[in-house]
Amino acid sequence: xxxxxxxxxxxxxxxxxxxxxxxxxxxxxxxxxxxxxxxxxxxxxxxxxxxxxxxxxxxxxxxxxxxxxxxxxxxxxxxxxxxxxxxxxxxxxxxxxxxxxxxxxxxxxxxxxxxxxxxxxxxxxxxxxxxxxxxxxxxxxxxxxxxxxxxxxxxxxxxxxxxxxxxxxxxxxxxxxxxxxxxxxxxxxxxxxxxxxxxxxxxxxxxxxxxxxxxxxxxxxxxxxxxxxxxxxxxxxxxxxxxxxxxxxxxxxxxxxxxxxxxxxxxxxxxxxxxxxxxxxxxxxxxxxxxxxxxxxxxxxxxxxxxxxxxxxxxxxxxxxxxxxxxxxxxxxxxxxxxxxxxxxxxxxxxxxxxxxxxxxxxxxxxxxxxxxxxxxxxxxxxxxxxxxxxxxxxxxxxxxxxx
Amino acid sequence: xxxxxxxxxxxxxxxxxxxxxxxxxxxxxxxxxxxxxxxxxxxxxxxxxxxxxxxxxxxxxxxxxxxxxxxxxxxxxxxxxxxxxxxxxxxxxxxxxxxxxxxxxxxxxxxxxxxxxxxxxxxxxxxxxxxxxxxxxxxxxxxxxxxxxxxxxxxxxxxxxxxxxxxxxxxxxxxxxxxxxxxxxxxxxxxxxxxxxxxxxxxxxxxxxxxxxxxxxxxxxxxxxxxxxxxxxxxxxxxxxxxxxxxxxxxxxxxxxxxxxxxxxxxxxxxxxxxxxxxxxxxxxxxxxxxxxxxxxxxxxxxxxxxxxxxxxxxxxxxxxxxxxxxxxxxxxxxxxxxxxxxxxxxxxxxxxxxxxxxxxxxxxxxxxxxxxxxxxxxxxxxxxxxxxxxxxxxxxxxxxxx
Numbered sequence: 001x002x003x004x005x006x007x008x009x010x011x012x013x014x015x016x017x018x019x020x021x022x023x024x025x026x027x028x029x030x031x032x033x034x035x036x037x038x039x040x041x042x043x044x045x046x047x048x049x050x051x052x053x054x055x056x057x058x059x060x061x062x063x064x065x066x067x068x069x070x071x072x073x074x075x076x077x078x079x080x081x082x083x084x085x086x087x088x089x090x091x092x093x094x095x096x097x098x099x100x101x102x103x104x105x106x107x108x109x110x111x112x113x114x115x116x117x118x119x120x121x122x123x124x125x126x127x128x129x130x131x132x133x134x135x136x137x138x139x140x141x142x143x144x145x146x147x148x149x150x151x152x153x154x155x156x157x158x159x160x161x162x163x164x165x166x167x168x169x170x171x172x173x174x175x176x177x178x179x180x181x182x183x184x185x186x187x188x189x190x191x192x193x194x195x196x197x198x199x200x201x202x203x204x205x206x207x208x209x210x211x212x213x214x215x216x217x218x219x220x221x222x223x224x225x226x227x228x229x230x231x232x233x234x235x236x237x238x239x240x241x242x243x244x245x246x247x248x249x250x251x252x253x254x255x256x257x258x259x260x261x262x263x264x265x266x267x268x269x270x271x272x273x274x275x276x277x278x279x280x281x282x283x284x285x286x287x288x289x290x291x292x293x294x295x296x297x298x299x300x301x302x303x304x305x306x307x308x309x310x311x312x313x314x315x316x317x318x319x320x321x322x323x324x325x326x327x328x329x330x331x332x333x334x335x336x337x338x339x340x341x342x343x344x345x346x347x348x349x350x351x352x353x354x355x356x357x358x359x360x361x362x363x364x365x366x367x368x369x370x371x372x373x374x375x376x377x378x379x380x381x382x383x384x385x386x387x388x389x390x391x392x393x394x395x396x397x398x399x400x401x402x403x404x
Numbered sequence: 405x406x407x408x409x410x411x412x413x414x415x416x417x418x419x420x421x422x423x424x425x426x427x428x429x430x431x432x433x434x435x436x437x438x439x440x441x442x443x444x445x446x447x448x449x450x451x452x453x454x455x456x457x458x459x460x461x462x463x464x465x466x467x468x469x470x471x472x473x474x475x476x477x478x479x480x481x482x483x484x485x486x487x488x489x490x491x492x493x494x495x496x497x498x499x500x501x502x503x504x505x506x507x508x509x510x511x512x513x514x515x516x517x518x519x520x521x522x523x524x525x526x527x528x529x530x531x532x533x534x535x536x537x538x539x540x541x542x543x544x545x546x547x548x549x550x551x552x553x554x555x556x557x558x559x560x561x562x563x564x565x566x567x568x569x570x571x572x573x574x575x576x577x578x579x580x581x582x583x584x585x586x587x588x589x590x591x592x593x594x595x596x597x598x599x600x601x602x603x604x605x606x607x608x609x610x611x612x613x614x615x616x617x618x619x620x621x622x623x624x625x626x627x628x629x630x631x632x633x634x635x636x637x638x639x640x641x642x643x644x645x646x647x648x649x650x651x652x653x654x655x656x657x658x659x660x661x662x663x664x665x666x667x668x669x670x671x672x673x674x675x676x677x678x679x680x681x682x683x684x685x686x687x688x689x690x691x692x693x694x695x696x697x698x699x700x701x702x703x704x705x706x707x708x709x710x711x712x713x714x715x716x717x718x719x720x721x722x723x724x725x726x727x728x729x730x731x732x733x734x735x736x737x738x739x740x741x742x743x744x745x746x747x748x749x750x751x752x753x754x755x756x757x758x759x760x761x762x763x764x765x766x767x768x769x770x771x772x773x774x775x776x777x778x779x780x781x782x783x784x785x786x787x788x789x790x791x792x793x794x795x796x797x798x799x800x801x802x803x804x805x806x807x
Contacts, residue, residue, distance in 0.1 A: 009596045025617075029588055051641065052641065053620055053623075053628065055627050056627070056628065057628065065619075065623045065627070066619075066620050135741055137740070138736070138737045138740035139736045140736065140737035141737070144666075144720060144721040145723060147639075148637060149658050149659075149660055149723035151658070152657070152658035153723040153724065153735070153737075155726050155728055156572065157658065158726060158728070159574050160562060160570060160572050160573040161573065162564070162567065166564065166637075167656055167725050168562060169636075171618065171621070171634075172558075172617055172620065174580070177580070177617045178584075178761075181580060181581070183762065185434075185587045186762040186764070188587075189434045189435075190409050190764065192409060192594060192595060193409030195595070195598070197407065202764070202766075203763070203765075205761060206762075207761075208738070208761075209761030212731055212743060212758060213579060213580060213758055213760075213761060214579045215574070216574040216579060217467065217471075219744075221455045221728065222727075222728040222729050223455075223467060223732065224455040224755070225456075228728055228729050241550075243554075243569070250569060251554075252550055252551055252559060252571075254548055326546060328546050329551070330551035330555045332554045332560050332569055333555050333557050334557065335561070335618070335621045335625035336625050338615060339622065339625055341542075341555075342541050343537075343540045343542040343543070343611075344615075346539070346541055347539075349609075349612055363626035364619060364626075365616045365618075365622055367612070368585045368608070368612050368613040369531075369585055369589040369607070369612070369613070370537075370608070371592065371593055371606050372604045372605045372607070373604035374593065
């Protein structure tokens with residue numbers, strides 16, 4: 001199929017994205033599947049433009065890498081929502097929009113007369129999604145928070161980091177990512193509902209709650225067994241599963257799998273067939289007992305045996321050998337390893353996207369999913385500040401725009 | 405109650421364990437009829453994964469499983485049996501979506517690959533969520549959240565400078581990146597199906613959404629040819645930004661200063677006489693080691709919750725490192741949002757489940773019910789959706805087809 005001519009899953013959908021850092025990935029998900037997403041920026045441009053890292057380390061808003069990634073396929077219009085004239089422009093845009101995404105503090109948009117109720121009066125099918133740190137109401141709704149504070153209050157920080165030491169945040173503003181992602185799913189479902197039944201909705205997303213969704217089984221462990229999970233940082237969860245050093249870095253192995261002993265049996269056979277000194281004892285029945293394998297003694301002994309072997313090999317060698325035995329062991333990859341991955345190359349995962357500052361195409365992560373009939377696609381790079389003002393205002397002046 | 409946004413959408417769901425089951429949970433909580441196809445011979449591994457009610461192992465007693473499978477129905481059927489397979493195909497014919505997170509090729513082997521599904525129902529949307537995608541040199545590798553974290557760069561990027569990488573401490577890709585990306589893709593395809601009548605195949609490699617969420621590090625590496633060092637809790641543009649020990653056993657507080665006013669308020673609250681150059685953001689960014697060292701003893705004598713309240717009262721971004729016990733029993737904001745839902749369950753009593761992190765104004769989205777017991781809805785589905793009689797159902801149970 002000619003990709004450039006393929007239909008888009010979200011064509012005809014109009015989205016107004018007023019977000020800052022916590023919501024721009026949500027808008028990107030819509031834009032990259034074909035929705036017309038207008039990034040409404042404050043005068044001077046989105047603060048995300050000034051976020052590091054920068055191309056060639058040039059601290060220039062045109063060179064910001066996060067902005068260039070989060071805003072592909074979007075158009076830009078600067079509006080000063082404190083001014084009546086710009087508010088009128090926004091209301092006209094909202095009167096023909098399907099979805100508004102915003103990340104202002106609770107109440108700010110309503111005070112400007114731009115809350116869901118005001119806009120839905122003119123456009124009953126409008127879905128309006130607010131992404132805030134703690135949600136619209138409640139005792140902490142007005143608290144100050146950034147990504148790190150939300151990882152802390154959402155509980156994920158308590159699971160990350162070195163055992164007994166400082167908790168360490170997960171990399172990459174994952175609290176904001178989680179807020180954006182759950183917002184995108186809820187918004188998409190609401191848009192489908194509105195398209196089927198005619199009525200939109202207001203969606204109140206709490207980033208703190210989105211982080212809580214990442215606690216794995218920690219909440220259930222507390223609820224059912226009154227066990228509070230902590231940080232295991234690099235240590236084994238149970239003897240046989242964890243991160244171990246090797247010749248050129250680290251590998252992560254799930255020698256215990258999830259519930260069946262198959263990976264453990266294969267791991268024990270592997271170490272014995274490699275002639276690792278002392279590995280024979282791993283065949284003793286106590287290595288299958290839940291309480292024993294959770295003990296520090298068992299973890300220390302397993303690590304001692306495994307590292308004897310792993311330090312003689314590279315992460316690639318260990319991965320290949322484990323794969324042949326169907327053991328889920330993975331190399332701990334740096335970004336440079338990821339960029340060089342033959343699998344990702346085969347899938348053409350990374351894509352070139354033109355960048356005005358670099359004056360060349362730069363490499364970005366591409367399609368996170370492959371929709372065969374309606375492919376993910378980047379048609380244009382992130383916009384310049386206010387780049388599409390005249391065409392957007394012209395479209396507004398036209399009586400109505402035909403469906404593409 | 406009003407119709408939920410996905411009311412009327414039906415999913416024949418082969419997904420299991422982590423990411424797949426959590427993806428279809430999103431659809432189920434939003435109103436879709438998600439039919440979990442199960443087999444007592446090859447159980448969803450989470451059914452037998454701890455924690456268990458009263459620490460007693462049983463297929464209907466795992467809290468982990470129950471939280472991942474709310475609002476769904478369960479049908480046990482042996483798809484390796486010809487009659488079983490034909491029943492499942494009849495479900496496919498009246499479904500919008502078929503989901504799985506098996507290794508590539510498994511569905512084809514069962515006779516349920518995309519081309520086979522499409523022949524039954526051209527409107528069907530099929531999503532396969534394998535580790536590395538449907539094809540390619542590593543497509544046959546097996547993986548789980550933690551190994552996906554390792555190969556995607558997540559594990560490597562989390563940690564303190566000069567120390568070994570620590571990752572997120574969880575199977576993070578299973579809980580947020582993959583379920584949400586998968587659900588979004590399926591819903592976008594559903595829009596296309598409704599507008600055109602055309603279904604489609606979706607191939608989602610579970611490594612790729614995770615890498616997408618690490619984009620700044622990937623692009624930085626590609627354009628600036630470097631692997632950025634682990635930054636711990638620091639971030640460009642904010643200083644100090646860190647996690648500090650408070651009084652008591654393993655109590656910590658995250659503090660993140662975004663401007664000069666917040667810095668002055670922090671100094672007043674903890675009684676820090678800062679150096680002159682720390683008054684500006686640039687000065688603070690250049691001297692983070694010394695600032696953290698000066699702050700540490702002043703914070704260490706404070707109670708973590710009391711300090712958080714005091715700092716928030718002054719407009720300083722600060723948050724306690726809450727444990728699972730804190731978020732469940734102590735957090736007033738999560739309580740205000742009714743995040744923790746006790747849902748009745750025949751074997752587990754009132755077990756606690758996560759609500760979704762979004763609220764709709766017009767409707768109340770799920771979780772609507774606790775996870776189904778193994779095969780709980782087999783008979784109901786056979787009768788109401790497949791039109792089988794009581795005798796026919798009994799015969800199929802006898803023959804081992806519905807187990």
